[in-house]
Each structure stands twice: as structure tokens, then as C-alpha cells.
Amino acid sequence: MDRNYHVFSDGRIERKDDTIRLVTDGDEKKHLPIENAEALFVHGQIDFNTRLISFLNDQGVALHVFGWEDYYAGSIMPERGQTSGQTVVSQVQAYDDTEHRRELAASIVSGSIHNMRSNAVYYDSRDRDLEAEISALEQAASRIDDGLPINELMGIEATARKAYYRTFNEILPEEFRLSNREYNPPPNEINSLISFGNSLVYANCVSAIRATALDPAISYLHEPGERRYSLSLDLADLFKPILADRVLFRLVNRGQITRDDFETELGSCLLTEHGRETYSKAFEETLERTVDHPNLNRKVSYQYLLRLEAYKLKKHLLAGERYEPFKRWW
Numbered sequence: 001m002d003r004n005y006h007v008f009s010d011g012r013i014e015r016k017d018d019t020i021r022l023v024t025d026g027d028e029k030k031h032l033p034i035e036n037a038e039a040l041f042v043h044g045q046i047d048f049n050t051r052l053i054s055f056l057n058d059q060g061v062a063l064h065v066f067g068w069e070d071y072y073a074g075s076i077m078p079e080r081g082q083t084s085g086q087t088v089v090s091q092v093q094a095y096d097d098t099e100h101r102r103e104l105a106a107s108i109v110s111g112s113i114h115n116m117r118s119n120a121v122y123y124d125s126r127d128r129d130l131e132a133e134i135s136a137l138e139q140a141a142s143r144i145d146d147g148l149p150i151n152e153l154m155g156i157e158a159t160a161r162k163a164y165y166r167t168f169n170e171i172l173p174e175e176f177r178l179s180n181r182e183y184n185p186p187p188n189e190i191n192s193l194i195s196f197g198n199s200l201v202y203a204n205c206v207s208a209i210r211a212t213a214l215d216p217a218i219s220y221l222h223e224p225g226e227r228r229y230s231l232s233l234d235l236a237d238l239f240k241p242i243l244a245d246r247v248l249f250r251l252v253n254r255g256q257i258t259r260d261d262f263e264t265e266l267g268s269c270l271l272t273e274h275g276r277e278t279y280s281k282a283f284e285e286t287l288e289r290t291v292d293h294p295n296l297n298r299k300v301s302y303q304y305l306l307r308l309e310a311y312k313l314k315k316h317l318l319a320g321e322r323y324e325p326f327k328r329w330w
Helices: 050-059 085-096 098-124 131-142 150-166 189-210 230-239 241-253 273-288 302-319
Strands: 003-007 011-016 019-024 029-032 037-042 062-066 072-076 262-265 268-271 290-293 298-301
Touching (some): 003 273, 011 050, 019 050, 037 189, 050 062, 062 189, 072 189, 085 098, 098 131, 098 230, 189 241, 189 273, 189 302, 230 241, 230 302, 268 273, 273 302, 290 302, 298 302
Parallel strands (some): 003 037, 037 062
Antiparallel strands (some): 062 072, 262 268
């Protein structure tokens, strides 16, 4: 798999011959090896022009933009390598078929709760007392049924996530306590970390879907809406515990991110540039990790698991193969 590149400096990104170059406000110049890139993540105040966008399109590289308060602002996606009207028609038919949509939504919720529970079990085995939260997650999972309306399935997922977030106070040091999950804007350090990590998972799911002929705006658990790739929200729910949360736990517990890596401004608490760089580096290292895949009989990266999830959904829609959501097995 190709790599992601993150840009935190202010300045401009421009095409330079057959690659791209970052020119910071301090006139520092740095070339980015775009030929090995999956996506470019822009976190600073960056200028760019259509010449750059055209070049990224030719190279098949996505540009993910993070705006004020490090919210995911949007993506500039290259022209699809694959285009299939049949795939889009199948997506829409599954969405319009109430029974089919509920089945897919229930699978996503089941996978999401399983992966939250796997984190809780992992830390419970490491001298944290999380039995009550594990029990609550198991009770939520037992309520999942293919016949439930979408809003009830989302309610089950929300109940499970509330129990899951209670584990954070046992897993993390006291100065990173999570009393409530709040965002827009995040009011404290832990909410800021969760929001930043979730946005990286979402953007990587956008890139993974781009590799298929799936339409990222047609989803099953989350309602399709304006100005968002709702299918990425569906897939991100499966991977946030494994990617964003495990990176968060590791960095905070090892003291690699401290309260000094945040700044408060206008009622919001945001990561500093150093904090964003530290988290993003650890996140990318996690994406490059590999695990033995039980069905493929080979090692695959975490990043490839994202793309594989999109392909599994596509095969379900086109070939009728049963869709089994990603559930951590290792």
C-alpha cells in the first residue's frame, strides 16, 4: 500500500516538475515523494492551485483538507480508477430495500460493538476493572436484530459507545478524564484527541472507498446527506476503536502526548502542531502494521483492511456474497 503524507506547516503546495513541493511561509522548501502516496493530508493554512489538483488527479492521489479547529473540511478526490454503473445501481437498490438495508446496518453495528469490546477486554486483562462496561457492551450486542429500524440500531450503537467511553477513565490517567463526549468544538484534551483521531479514520475510509467503484455517498447505517461521504461514516465506525482509540491510549499512557500538547482558544481545546504531528505519525505507523489474515493466508496492513472492507461490501452487493463486517480477531 502507498503512504499517506501529512502537512502541518502554513504556506503553499505546488507542482514542481514531476513531483510536488511544499513552500512554507518561512520560505523553506521540501519535496514530497508523491509517486508513493495514497493521500495527502493538509492541516495547516495551505494555498494550492488547479495545476496541483490536476497533477494529483493524474497520480491518483487524494487531498484531504482539515480546516479550523482541525475538523475534517473535505476531500478533493482523483477521478475514479474504477467506474461501474452496475455497482451504483446495486448500492441504491440495497438502500431502497428496507430489509436489505437493515441487514447491512445491523452488521455494521455488530462489528462496531465487537471492536469496542475487544479494546475493553484487552485493558481489563491488564489490571483495569472493566467488567461492568464489558457486560454493557455484550448486552447491547445481544439486542441487535436485522429486523430493527435504522434509528433503533443507531440507538443500540449509541448506548454501547456510551458504555465504551466509560472505559477511557480506567484506561487513561486522571488528567485525561472523559465525563462526556463533546465536539464542535471539543472542550477538553480527551475530546480533542478523540475527534482528531476519528477524522483521520474517516478520511482514510474515503480513500479506501475511492479504490472501488462504490459511491461514498450511499450508505446503510448513517443516513445519506448533503456534504458528507456517509458510507465512510459506516466503515469508520468499524475501525475507530482499532485505529484511533488504540493510538490515543498508547500515546497518552506512554506520556508521548501530554496536556502541554494542547491549547485552549475561544472555548475549544485543540492539539498543538506538535501534538498533531505526534498523533499523525503514530497513526500512520499503525496503518502500516500487518496482521495474519485468516482468509487470505498472508499478512495484510491495517490500511489494507480498510480497502478490503470496501471490496467485501462491493462483492456482497454485486455477487450476493454474505457481508461479514470487520471484527478484530487477533
